[in-house]
Structures are given as C-alpha cells and as structure tokens.
Amino acid sequence: MIPQRSGTIAPDMPHHPSEHTPAGEGPLTVIAENRLGEAGGILLSSKSLILWGICLAALATGLLLFRLTGVADGSGRRPEAPPVENGTVMRSVVKRPTLQTANATAMPYEEALGGPLEESIKRVDYALIQNLLQLGYESDRMQLDHVETRTVSGSDYHFQQINFVLDESPAAFVENLKPLIDFWADEASLDQVNATTWRIAVLGRPTHQLDFLRRQDLVPGPKPTPSVNGPKIVIVIDDLGENVAFARDLANLGFPVTFAIWPRASHTREVAKIAQDAGLEIILHQPMEPISYPKTKPGPGAVYVRMTPDEVSATVAKNLELVPGAVGLNNHMGSRFTQDAEGVAAVLRVLKARRFMVLDSLTHPKSVFGRVANSMGVPGGTRDVFLDVVRSERSVLHQLIKAERIAEKKGSAIAIGHPFPETLAGLRQWVRTRDASITPVNLATLIAPGAATHARVEKSPKTR
Incomplete structure (x- = not known):
C-alpha cells in the first residue's frame, strides 16, 4: 500500500520518494544494503525493488493528475508565468513593498490605497496596457476618452471610456486580453456590447468601456494649446x-x-532644501x-485617536518645525x-493658526478631513x-492621463x-506627452490662491 500524507501537495514543490520513508531507507541506502548483503549482510529481495518502482510511478502519476486537475477546476486559470515589463515581474499591487535605498533605512508605507474596487480597476488598467505591448502596439493606441466618478457603498471609483485604435478588427485583441484579465484581476469580467464595444465589470460594477476604432477611419484634430486659466493638475x-x-531627480522634472x-526621516532637511532651491512647494x-x-505602524511622529487634542496639536506643531518651508x-x-x-480638528487648529492648507490623501472613504477643514475655514483639497498602486511606468502614465481627464471635467x-523608479519614469514620459491644455500647478495655487501659503512659494525658471 502506498504511504499517504495529509494535506495537498503543492504543484510547484518537488517531491522525492525519500520524503515518504524513514531515515536511512532511501534509494542510495538500498543500493548500499544490497552490496552489504552480498558480503553476508542484509539481502534486499527483488520484491522490495518492485515495490519501490511502484511507489515512484504512483507519485509521478499523482503529481501529473494534480496539475491537470488544477487547470480543470479553475485553480490553474492564471498563466504559468505572469506578463512582464522590461523583463521584471510587476505584480506588486495591493501591498506595495517597503522601499529600500542605498543610503536609507526602511520607512513605513501606506495601507492598501484606494479601496478594493479602485485597486482592482488599476489592475485591469495594467492588463490593458500589457495587452497592447504583447500585440506590438505603441501605448498611444490606447486613448482615455472619458472618466466619470461613480460611488458604491460610500466609496468613489472611476469609470473609464477608452478608445483603442487598431489596424484590424478587435477579435484578436479581445482574445489575447482575456487571460491577462484573468491573471491581473480575476474578479473582473469582460463582455461584448456590440461589434466594436466591450465592457469590463469589476466585482459586478461596470468600470471600463472599450471602444475599438480603425486607424484609417480617424481624422486628426487640432493640437491643444497651452492654457493658464483652464484645467489644472497637481502632482504630489x-x-x-x-x-x-530621487528628490534631486524629482526637482529636475521641469x-x-x-x-x-x-x-x-533620515534626510528631511536635505530633501526640503532641494525643493526650496528648485522653488518647489513643500508640505x-x-x-x-x-x-x-x-x-501596521505609521512611523515616528504619528498622531493617534487615543491622544488628547493638545497632544495631537503639539505633535503636529513639532513636526512642522522639522520640515523647513x-x-x-x-x-x-x-x-x-x-x-x-x-x-x-486638533490638527487643523495648528494649520489655521499658521494660515496653512491641508490635503486629504483619502486613505479611507469616511474621512472627515474635508468637511471639518471647510467648517473651520482651513484651505483644503482631496x-x-x-499614481502607482501598480508599479509600472506605463501604468503611472495611464493614471496621469486619467487625472487629466478628471481635470477637464472638474x-x-x-x-x-510615491518615490518609486517607475513613478519617476512615468512622470518623465508624461512631461514629453502631456495634454498641453492642462496646467501643472502647486497645491496652494489650486486650493489656497492668494493665501500666505502661496506667497511663500516662488517658482524658479525651470518650473515656470
């Protein structure tokens, strides 16, 4: 009878028959014992050798059947190897890894950003980008036409209408897209609406409309002209x-x-000086x-709900002193x-006394930062x-384009x-290709025009 083990054998773990035998009874031991037996030791019978062969064959067959069953029952739906970008597997999405630098200690990072639905949407965005690359298209064939903010269970998410400009019918594109969506966002579904339109739903909510156009049917439109009074975008x-x-590279984006x-942090004042020398805004x-x-620990200098209002205010005031400018x-x-x-409110009282502003990073949909700031007369934004829930240059660029479409509408x-190499690369690409009708501005220019906050930030020639 073949020995059995409890639990499931992982398909990617090698299994050797010696795992099923007591110590000292592996195949090499059998050979040694045969030779000893010929000299008068214990002689292993041919029947034992036959049993060993049966065990090996059974294990091999079981492993093969396990892998086939995994594919058949859905557990093997994802590709053997994930799609890659520039030769690097890019599937660190929900929990971003701690950033390690040559001259720094590890610091704490955010919780999962944007909520499960929005994170899944960004996974789908990345699957669409990877599909273009696999089929040999440039990224400009994916054009974000429209972004609409929708709400479910109190959380906002972005519905996107995306145009794909192809050289042929969309059938091959869609067929290649299906396994990518299965891999990156298996909670998403892809359904055809008509001959040229498909729709993607995530967790049962429509999130993407894909419209397919043929390149020869397009008529070039006029190039956008720079605008000072039109839509604005803030990059934080x-x-x-x-x-x-990284701070130096950021200051040189232009x-x-x-x-x-x-x-x-280890280099708070040095990084602040880099920003000040470049005429950039600091918060x-x-x-x-x-x-x-x-x-999950937020790191040194944090404020907690258990603290008294005075303790919160004192902590924030001290931290502001540590960040020059x-x-x-x-x-x-x-x-x-x-x-x-x-x-x-304790945080905002410190800001109000200094005529400072606040930006709600919106790490939870029930945040009251905006409402309380408005009631207290503190300039605020949300x-x-x-940009980088998915750490990929092309994904960052897509999120920047998404921000442009939101700016056009709002x-x-x-x-x-965040300070990732992929984020910096995406920003550099955006500098060359961005919508010139949308103006990058300081946060104070957007949410606190004319206040003391804006007066303290002077643009250097490189940022004008």
Missing part, C-alpha cells in the same frame, strides 16, 4: 525624506511638484493612525485617525488619483505618487 509625491537622489516630506507628510494599527500637510496612512473629528485634479 509622498514619503520623501529618505532617498536624496514642472511644479509638491514635496510631501516625512518629518523624522508635511504627517503620519496618522491606520485601522490596522498596531499591526512647509506650507501645509497631508496624511500618511490615517484610515482610522481621519475618521475622528476631534483629532482632525486626492483624486493614486476643472482640476490632484494626483499622489
């Missing part, structure tokens, strides 16, 4: 203060970027208590703290898009990114 980069080289700097990236605390703050984590009206948009 969080978690700065550890990687000095357009306004708001530096959100940790108050107690405090204030750590706040997340729902998952104490499992700061003209406001936004929250790092804070999914629990930003729901606490008393704690939020994040529209997270008049403005605020996008938040």
Whole structure:
C-alpha cells in the first residue's frame, strides 16, 4: 500500500520518494544494503525493488493528475508565468513593498490605497496596457476618452471610456486580453456590447468601456494649446525624506511638484532644501493612525485617536518645525485617525493658526478631513488619483492621463505618487506627452490662491 500524507501537495514543490520513508531507507541506502548483503549482510529481495518502482510511478502519476486537475477546476486559470515589463515581474499591487535605498533605512508605507474596487480597476488598467505591448502596439493606441466618478457603498471609483485604435478588427485583441484579465484581476469580467464595444465589470460594477476604432477611419484634430486659466493638475509625491537622489531627480522634472516630506526621516532637511532651491512647494507628510494599527505602524511622529487634542496639536506643531518651508500637510496612512473629528480638528487648529492648507490623501472613504477643514475655514483639497498602486511606468502614465481627464471635467485634479523608479519614469514620459491644455500647478495655487501659503512659494525658471 502506498504511504499517504495529509494535506495537498503543492504543484510547484518537488517531491522525492525519500520524503515518504524513514531515515536511512532511501534509494542510495538500498543500493548500499544490497552490496552489504552480498558480503553476508542484509539481502534486499527483488520484491522490495518492485515495490519501490511502484511507489515512484504512483507519485509521478499523482503529481501529473494534480496539475491537470488544477487547470480543470479553475485553480490553474492564471498563466504559468505572469506578463512582464522590461523583463521584471510587476505584480506588486495591493501591498506595495517597503522601499529600500542605498543610503536609507526602511520607512513605513501606506495601507492598501484606494479601496478594493479602485485597486482592482488599476489592475485591469495594467492588463490593458500589457495587452497592447504583447500585440506590438505603441501605448498611444490606447486613448482615455472619458472618466466619470461613480460611488458604491460610500466609496468613489472611476469609470473609464477608452478608445483603442487598431489596424484590424478587435477579435484578436479581445482574445489575447482575456487571460491577462484573468491573471491581473480575476474578479473582473469582460463582455461584448456590440461589434466594436466591450465592457469590463469589476466585482459586478461596470468600470471600463472599450471602444475599438480603425486607424484609417480617424481624422486628426487640432493640437491643444497651452492654457493658464483652464484645467489644472497637481502632482504630489509622498514619503520623501529618505532617498536624496530621487528628490534631486524629482526637482529636475521641469514642472511644479509638491514635496510631501516625512518629518523624522533620515534626510528631511536635505530633501526640503532641494525643493526650496528648485522653488518647489513643500508640505508635511504627517503620519496618522491606520485601522490596522498596531499591526501596521505609521512611523515616528504619528498622531493617534487615543491622544488628547493638545497632544495631537503639539505633535503636529513639532513636526512642522522639522520640515523647513512647509506650507501645509497631508496624511500618511490615517484610515482610522481621519475618521475622528476631534483629532482632525486638533490638527487643523495648528494649520489655521499658521494660515496653512491641508490635503486629504483619502486613505479611507469616511474621512472627515474635508468637511471639518471647510467648517473651520482651513484651505483644503482631496486626492483624486493614486499614481502607482501598480508599479509600472506605463501604468503611472495611464493614471496621469486619467487625472487629466478628471481635470477637464472638474476643472482640476490632484494626483499622489510615491518615490518609486517607475513613478519617476512615468512622470518623465508624461512631461514629453502631456495634454498641453492642462496646467501643472502647486497645491496652494489650486486650493489656497492668494493665501500666505502661496506667497511663500516662488517658482524658479525651470518650473515656470
């Protein structure tokens, strides 16, 4: 009888028959014992050898049947190897890895950003981008035509209408897309609406409309002209203060970027000076208590719901002193703290006394930051898009284009990114290809025009 083990054999784990035998009874031992038997030791019978062969054959057959069953029952739906970009597997999506730099210690990072639905939407976005690459199309064949903000269970998400300009019918594109969606967002479904339109739903909610156009049917339109009074976009980069080289690269992008700097990072003052020398806006990236605390820790200088209002105000005031040139703050984590009206009011009192502004990173849909700031007369704004939930240059570029479409509709948009190489690469690409009718501006220009916050930020020639 073949020995059995409890549990399931993982298909990617090699299994050797010696795992099923006591120590000292593997195949090599059998050979040694045969030779000893010929010299007068224990002689292993031919019947034992036959049993060993049966065991090996059974194990091999069982492993093969397991892998086939995995495919048949749906557990093997995802590809053996994930799609890659520039040779690197890019499936770190929901929980972003801790950033390690050559000259810095690891710092805490955000909770899952944007909620499960919005994160799944970004996975679908990435699957669409990967499909273009696999079929040999350039990224300009995917054109974000329209973005609409919708709400489900109190959380906002973005419905996108995307045009794909192809050289042939969409059949091959859609067929290649199906396994990619299965891999990146198996909670999504793809359904045909008509001959040229498909719709994607995530968790049962329509999130994408794909319209397929033939390139020869398009008529080029006029190029957009630069606008000062038209739609505006704000780019905020969080978690700065550890990687000095990244801060320098950010300052050299050539357009306004708001530096959100940790108050107690290894290089807070050095990074703040880089921003000041480039004429860029600085805000405090204030750590706040997340729902998952104490499992997830927001880092040093954080505020917690258990603190008294005076303790909260004192902590924030101290942190503002540690970030030279700061003209406001936004929250790092804070999914629990930003729901606490008393704690939020204590933060805002510090800002109001200094005529500073606040940006709600919106790490939880029930945040009261915006409502309380408005009631207290503190200039405030709310994040529209997270750029790098999916760490990919092309995905970051797509999120920037999404922010442009939101700005066209609302008049403005605020996008938040993080110090990842893929984010920097996406921003560099966006500089070359961005919609010239939408103007990048400082956060203060958007939410606190004419206030003291704006007066403290002077644009250098490179950011004008």
